[in-house]
Amino acid sequence: MLEYVLLSFKADWSRALMSGLGIIIGVISIVALLSVGQGLYGGVSEQFGDFDMDLVSVRPGSGMGMGPGERPASTPEEPAEFDEKDVKIIDNVVGVEDVYPLKTSRALLSFRGDNASVSVIGILPDNHNDLKDVVARGRFLANSDYKAAVVSHDIAEDFFRMDISPGNQIRLYLTEEDRYMDFKVVGVLEEDEDPSYASNTCIYITHKAMDDFLDVDEYHYDSITVRAEDATLVEALAEEIEKEISRIHRDEAYNVEALSTRFESVLEVLNMIKYALAGIGSISLIVGAIGIYNVMTLTVKERTHEIGVMKAIGATTWDIRTLFLLDAGMLGLASSLVGILLGTLASDFVGSVAGIPQEVTLQSVAFGLLFGVLITTVAGIYPANKAAMLDPIEALRAE
Amino acid sequence: MSLVEIAGLEKGYRVGEIDVPVLKGIDLGIDEGEFVALMGPSGCGKSTLMNILGCLDRPSKGRVLLKGQDLSHLSDRNLARIRRDEIGFVFQSFNLIGRMSNLKNVELPMTLKETARGIRRDRARELLESVGLAHRLDYSPSNLSGGERQRVAIARALANDPSIILADEPTGNLDEKSTNEIMDIMYQLNKEGHTIIMVTHDIETTKHCSRVVWMRDGLVQEVTS
Secondary structure, eight states: OHHHHHHHHHHTHHHHHHHHHHHHHHHHHHHHHHHHHHHHHHHHHHHHTTTTTTEEEEEEOOSSSOOTTBOOOSSOOEEOOBOHHHHHHHHTSTTEEEEEEEEEEEEEEEETTEEEEEEEEEEOGGGOHHHHTTEEEEOOOOTTOSSEEEEOHHHHHHSSSSOOOTTOEEEEEETTSSOEEEEEEEEEEOOOSSOSSSOTTEEEEEHHHHHHHHTOSSOOBSEEEEEESSGGGHHHHHHHHHHHHHHHSTTEEEEEEEHHHHHHHHHHHHHHHHHHHHHHHHHHHHHHHHHHHHHHHHHHHHTHHHHHHHHHTTOOHHHHHHHHHHHHHHHHHHHHHHHHHHHHHHHHHHHHHHTOOOOOOHHHHHHHHHHHHHHHHHHHHHHHHHHHTOOHHHHHHOO | OOSEEEEEEEEEEEETTEEEEEEEEEEEEEOTTOEEEEEOOTTSSHHHHHHHHTTSSOOSEEEEEETTEEOTTOOHHHHHHHHHHHEEEEOTTOOOOTTSOHHHHHHHHHHHTTOOHHHHHHHHHHHHHHTTOGGGTTSOGGGSOHHHHHHHHHHHHTTTOOSEEEEESTTTTOOHHHHHHHHHHHHHHHHTTOEEEEEOSOGGGGTTOSEEEEEETTEEEEEEO
């Protein structure tokens, strides 16, 4: 049987090529689009990396409606106010590695007559094991420091004509208020390749200094960032923290969110984009299937006499149907393989020309192959049945 | 028991609202080893009778037994099996498949029977050699003369060693020389024991036949020996 099918390919290679063309193009687009989609997916997940997958963010809520991860509020609530007590409570939750209470403000940094706008972050220095490890020059802050500051890489090296070094004096102006405070730089950080809650354009001071600098009535943290001991358990940890916080801040608005949740929803969207792209590719595959159907219907017509002969010498309905389905299936297989090859080349080409990341995975190849063969075979069912049901006597009369 | 037993065979076709009877009650027995010629004017029902004997069509009424098996009520699938295993067709227009070599054409009935590749190749070669076409194995039928094509068709008819050969005007498209060659082969096959039923218009071709069945208007008119 297979031999007979191969024979018909050999005799009719131009027909095979023409009818297979649609499938080839369809598989090319599926493989190429899936690969580009996969590349985007991979590229983005790499961008996110693993640096903040282990962080939980605790923030006061707006008290109005629901932000992402914000717990539902039936009545407008006051935003929660976080202080040392909350830090202690969170620190006692099992699975917490570090707790970073943060207070951020914009300020104007003045250094040797030049000014630049920066972020000033009030921190609890002893908790920041992460930052201690990235001090390039000088030392990190200690809890006992007062008018001391640690400057991040870009500010120290790029913002001013002269680099800021440990020992230098800087002045911070509180934006829009006529108040300033002088600090002594004690350390400069390394460049952070993957800035997360911190950035390369901020200055770290202690909460005590921040409190005096801002001169507010009540000093509360803007946010508390929590690092989990085990990144894989970060979501469970977020729930645990939420439970602890709710004891004190009942009826107040806040939200606790594992940063990875946000990342996952981005990936989810990308995944959808990937399959949407594949769906677009499938459209050309369907057009290809219509082509196959047409050519096969034509073939059955052309070979009516031959089918009659085969039936006369003993082919069953089943034999003829199998023959034509095998014909379609083989065509689909051959076309899909060509399509996969060309699709791989195409996605390489698109990737390098457009600078889009692309990644040909086993999944996209399997997808292309499966759909190519399946759709071709399905397109062949009707013509194959028609051929199989031909009356041998009438088929023999046809010429 | 006869190889073929036909009793009260009727066959009609419905054309629009009217039933057109083609065979009107045929009784005929054919023994193993016979060489029977079927003659009669066009439209007398010879081809319809051949189609029913060849399991391509079913009787409307009556019985047709082949080796004691009633063909009237078999499923399509079983009829196809009988065509494959018990019947060898030789057509007027040869009906070879032009895309395939002569060897493949002869192999085809064995391919349908799922005979092992080596066995069917050897047998196809032998059969083609026996009809004098050893030098044409890999040619396409379209490169052969009419007489040669019919010899390929005969080789194909013999592929599965059928119990009966049905030849529908096998020399109808051939010149005199080829006709003689083909009839010699048919006679030879009959001498080797093959049962042959042949439709013909040419009385010359019946000289080796054991019987000539004359049909007219859907009935057997006369049988001469």
